[in-house]
Amino acid sequence: MQAPPELPREAERLAALHALRILDTAAEAAYDQVVDFVCQQCQVPMGLVTLVDADRQWFKARRGVALSETPRRVSFCGHALSEAELLEVPDALKDPRFADNPLVTGAPFIRFYAGAVVHDEAGLPLGTACALDTVPRQLTPQQRQALLQAARNAALLLALRASSQRMLELHSSLADKQAALGQLQAVASHALAQHQPAFLSHMGHELRTPLNLMLGYAQTLDLDPRLDAQHKDSVEEILRAGWQLL
Numbered sequence: 001m002q003a004p005p006e007l008p009r010e011a012e013r014l015a016a017l018h019a020l021r022i023l024d025t026a027a028e029a030a031y032d033q034v035v036d037f038v039c040q041q042c043q044v045p046m047g048l049v050t051l052v053d054a055d056r057q058w059f060k061a062r063r064g065v066a067l068s069e070t071p072r073r074v075s076f077c078g079h080a081l082s083e084a085e086l087l088e089v090p091d092a093l094k095d096p097r098f099a100d101n102p103l104v105t106g107a108p109f110i111r112f113y114a115g116a117v118v119h120d121e122a123g124l125p126l127g128t129a130c131a132l133d134t135v136p137r138q139l140t141p142q143q144r145q146a147l148l149q150a151a152r153n154a155a156l157l158l159a160l161r162a163s164s165q166r167m168l169e170l171h172s173s174l175a176d177k178q179a180a181l182g183q184l185q186a187v188a189s190h191a192l193a194q195h196q197p198a199f200l201s202h203m204g205h206e207l208r209t210p211l212n213l214m215l216g217y218a219q220t221l222d223l224d225p226r227l228d229a230q231h232k233d234s235v236e237e238i239l240r241a242g243w244q245l246l
Helices: 010-019 029-042 076-080 141-222 229-245
Strands: 046-052 056-063 069-071 086-089 112-119 125-133
Touching (some): 010 125, 029 046, 029 056, 029 141, 046 112, 076 125, 125 141
Antiparallel strands (some): 056 069, 086 112
């Protein structure tokens, strides 16, 4: 048995997988429908939508398979991720990579495997849509296309999940910003209530000092006997305006 090869961009791939927060989640009808489509189109008793983690492959959806996950080192899908699109194994007992694999020599006794790679939006391989059988066989061209379509459908579901998570994160961020703005407004209102009287008192003092000086000069001029009638009217207008402002 050969363990799956190491993948390029493995750290990036795992980060993308974990960011989806999909591992170990409950079954979902949309993924189950992908597996049903695989089994019907490929005419196989077993079908899976798998996601390959660091040390295991986990089944988001499954038909005809009792296991919910297997170690990555014995997984067929771990090998499939190295392919551009699809890995097909017509007879596992005749393939040196899988002949003594415990999934071949023991339950579920896999003899035939075909897995189409499920890529994320960045093109990273996250898992597969795969068809399995207990007897050797080979896919027809139409069945290969159906399996590839199933993988694209699974990829679309993952992309929708990622988009939904981004929307939730954006909504949460907006809510946090609104809460912070509310707190800032409350602090500003409290500060204004505390400091407004002192501010007004200070401004009143700053205005009153020069105003009193102006009124004093105007009163002195108003009492000056040398002031003619025209200028006396002007000084009295200054006094009326000054007293009103004060």
